[in-house]
Amino acid sequence: MENARPLPSYLVQRFHGWKATAYAENKAWYRRLADEGQRPRAMMISCCDSRVHVTSIFGADQGEFFIHRNIANLVPPHEPDGNQHGTSAAVEYAVTALKVAHIIVMGHSKCGGVQGCLDMCSGRAPQLEEKSSFVGRWMDILRPGYDRVKDITDEDAQSRALEKEAVMVSLENLMTFPFVAEAVKTGDLSLHGVWHDIGEGSVEQYIPGKGAFVPV
Template sequence: MQHARPLPGFLVQRYHGWRATTWSENSAWYRRLAEEGQRPRAMVISCCDSRVHVTSIFGADQGEFFIHRNIANLVPPHAPDGQQHGTSAAIEYAVNALKVAHLIVVGHSRCGGVQGCHDMCSGKAPELEQASSFVGRWMDLLRPGYERVKDLPEDEQLTALEKQAVLISLENLMTFPFVASAVESGDMTLHGLWNDIGEGRLEQYDPKVGRFVPI
C-alpha cells in the first residue's frame, strides 16, 4: 500500500512514553488480557466526536468496556439484508459472544452529526440530501427524532434532538431479536445517557418520568 506513511513524530513519542510508564507498570495485567481474552461488563455506543471519552468519564481500565463509535451514536434498526452493517455487527458480537450485562448509548452536547441532521431536515443542508452523502444517509436514521422536536422553541431543538438520537437508538436496539431476548430475560439492561461536554454533566433517561435526569 504505497499511500501509507509512518506515524507523525508526536504520536511515536507518546507511544514510547506510554510503553515506558503505563504499560511497564501494568505489564502483567496487559499480558493477562491478551492471554485470557476480553470479558467486558458493558458495551458502550458513543459518538465519534473526539471530545467524548467514555473511558475517562467512568474511569475505566482496559478490558472493561466494549466500545463502538459512530456519527451521532446511532443504532440502525435490525436489517438482515446481507449487506455490511458495522454497528449491527458490533452489537451482535457484544451480546451473543461477549454476553455483556449492560448496553449503554451515550449522546452528547454540541454534536456535529445531530446539527447536520437538523440542518438537513430543515432545508439548510441540501448537500446532505444527495444520495452520495454517507453522512446524510446515516443521519436519515434520526429524521423521526427531528419530527418529534421540530415544533419546540428553536433554542431547545438541538439539545432535544441530541437526546432523541439516544432514544431512537434504544428503540432500534429492541428490534434486534437477540437484544430483545437478553433484555426480556434479565440477562442484559439498556441505558441511555447524555453528556454535557462543557459542564461535565451526565444525564440518564428515566422511563418512569419519560425524560433525561441528572445522575
C-alpha cells in the first residue's frame, strides 16, 4: 500500500509515554485482558464526534465498554439484506457473543450529523440528497425523528430535540433485531438512552415513565 505513511511524531511520542506509565503500572491487568478475552458489561453506541469521550465521562476502564461509534450514534433497523452493516454486526456480536447486560445509546449537543439531517430534510442541503452521499443515506435513518420535530420553530430547540430523537430512533430500531428483543424480554439485556451536553458537562437519561430526558 504505497499511500500509507508512518505515524505522526506526536502520536509516537504519546504512545511511548503511555507504554512507560499507564501500561507499565498496570501490566498484569493488560495481560489478563489479553489472555482471558473481553467481558464488557455494556455496549456503548456513541457518535464519532471527537468531543464525545465516553470512557472519560463514565470513568470506564479497559475492557468495561464495548464501544461502537458512528455518525450521530444511529442504529439502523434490522435489515438482513446481504449488504455490509457495520453497526448491525457490532450489535449482533455484543448481544449474542459477548452477552452484554446493557446497550447504551448516547447522543450529544451540537451534533454535526443531526444538523446535516435537519438541513437535508428541510431542503437546505441538496448534496446530501444525492444517492452517492454516504452521510445522506445514513441520515435517512433519522427521518422518522425529523418528522416528529419538524414543526418546532425555534432552531436551537429543534436541533436539540432531534439530537434526542436520534437516541430514541436508535432504541426503537434496536428492538427490531430479534436477538435484542428476545434478550430484553428475558431480562438478560436492558436498553438505555442518554444525551450529553458537551459545554455543560451534563448527562440526561431517558425515563420511559416520564417520556422525557431528565438529568442524571
